[in-house]
Amino acid sequence: MTALTLNISGMSCGHCVGAVKQALAAVPGVQVDAVAIGTAVVQYDPATVTAERIAQAVADEGYPAVVAG
Ligand SMILES: [Cu+2]
Known part of the structure; x- marks a missing residue:
C-alpha cells in the first residue's frame, strides 16, 4: 500500500x-486513514487505483481535491 495525502x-x-470519507471508502483499493476539514490521508494499492483517480472521486463528490506534495 502507498500513502497518499x-x-x-x-x-x-x-x-x-x-x-469525503464515504467517497474515498467507495474507491476499490483505498483504505481511509484519516479525514479532516481540508485534508485526507489514505493508503492505496497502486496496482488497483491511481492517486489521480482517488482525487477525482473526491472531486466528483463536490470537493475539488489535489494530490499533496
Ligand atoms: Cu460541510
Missing part, C-alpha cells in the same frame, strides 16, 4: 468530512 477545497463541517 490530498488537499481538499470546499469542506466546512462534519458533514463534509463524512461525505
Whole structure:
C-alpha cells in the first residue's frame, strides 16, 4: 500500500468530512486513514487505483481535491 495525502477545497463541517470519507471508502483499493476539514490521508494499492483517480472521486463528490506534495 502507498500513502497518499490530498488537499481538499470546499469542506466546512462534519458533514463534509463524512461525505469525503464515504467517497474515498467507495474507491476499490483505498483504505481511509484519516479525514479532516481540508485534508485526507489514505493508503492505496497502486496496482488497483491511481492517486489521480482517488482525487477525482473526491472531486466528483463536490470537493475539488489535489494530490499533496
Ligand atoms: Cu460541510
